[in-house]
Amino acid sequence: MSNLPRYSTKARCVLAAIGIAALAGTEVGAQVQSSKPPATIKSNMILQPLFKIKNKKDVCAGKIFAATLPDGGVFLLTCAHLFAMDDKPLTGAQIADSCTGVSLLSLDGSSIVGSAGPELLKNGKPSDLEKGDCSGDLVAFRSSKTVLTPVAFETSPVKAGTRVWVITKESDSPGTAQQVIGGKVTDASAKIVDVKMDRKVMIRATSGSPVVNQNGKLIGILIGGAGQSIFLHPAITMLTQLKADGLTK
Numbered sequence: 001m002s003n004l005p006r007y008s009t010k011a012r013c014v015l016a017a018i019g020i021a022a023l024a025g026t027e028v029g030a031q032v033q034s035s036k037p038p039a040t041i042k043s044n045m046i047l048q049p050l051f052k053i054k055n056k057k058d059v060c061a062g063k064i065f066a067a068t069l070p071d072g073g074v075f076l077l078t079c080a081h082l083f084a085m086d087d088k089p090l091t092g093a094q095i096a097d098s099c100t101g102v103s104l105l106s107l108d109g110s111s112i113v114g115s116a117g118p119e120l121l122k123n124g125k126p127s128d129l130e131k132g133d134c135s136g137d138l139v140a141f142r143s144s145k146t147v148l149t150p151v152a153f154e155t156s157p158v159k160a161g162t163r164v165w166v167i168t169k170e171s172d173s174p175g176t177a178q179q180v181i182g183g184k185v186t187d188a189s190a191k192i193v194d195v196k197m198d199r200k201v202m203i204r205a206t207s208g209s210p211v212v213n214q215n216g217k218l219i220g221i222l223i224g225g226a227g228q229s230i231f232l233h234p235a236i237t238m239l240t241q242l243k244a245d246g247l248t249k
Helices: 009-015 092-098 235-244
Strands: 026-028 031-033 046-053 064-068 074-078 099-105 112-116 139-142 163-168 179-188 193-197 210-213 218-226 229-234
Touching: 046 112, 092 099, 099 139, 163 193, 163 218, 193 218, 218 235, 229 235
Parallel strands: none
Antiparallel strands: 026 031, 046 064, 046 099, 064 074, 074 139, 099 112, 163 179, 163 210, 179 193, 193 229, 210 218, 218 229
């Protein structure tokens, strides 16, 4: 197990995780969307995952969050591309076989505040951004009880022009508080959602951060990006993936 696998220069740029920090209103057609983040965003939405790996050192990478599925189940979710062995990306089956659980660390990494495991999703896979495909870049841990406030899934496809917020923490942000930062969807498909953020961002250690819409519903999981652009695994495709593996109805 090591850091991110050896992708191309373009893919490495995109698969680094992102945090963002400015808000601005936007108008889509005749509908004015609020520049204020949803009131449903609480102060305890994300943590740092410390993955427990068979016969390997524990690995801390990215962010993790809790999500409530339409059938009421609660899972901890983050990205599959955070897992690698000998600098090579792992398949979902390999991750499920090797990851025995996850500890939840405070955002400054100073304390363990929870745990879950083992990893359950066998059909996960790293993003293929040369092909513009983030679908499949997901791992899941069942969580019957968590210190995190879960986010509910948006069950309709997200559209271009939608105002969204990333819940994350940039590595250079002081303290232990999460950041809630705005942006706007510029393009969306079943494989990838593109978002233009309100400012340039520092790219580091925020893969796996949840992205929500004006109603506070999950529209995607942050995969990576560069400058003011970020890329998401769409929530609607995440649901399809979880259903295909029998983790939800």
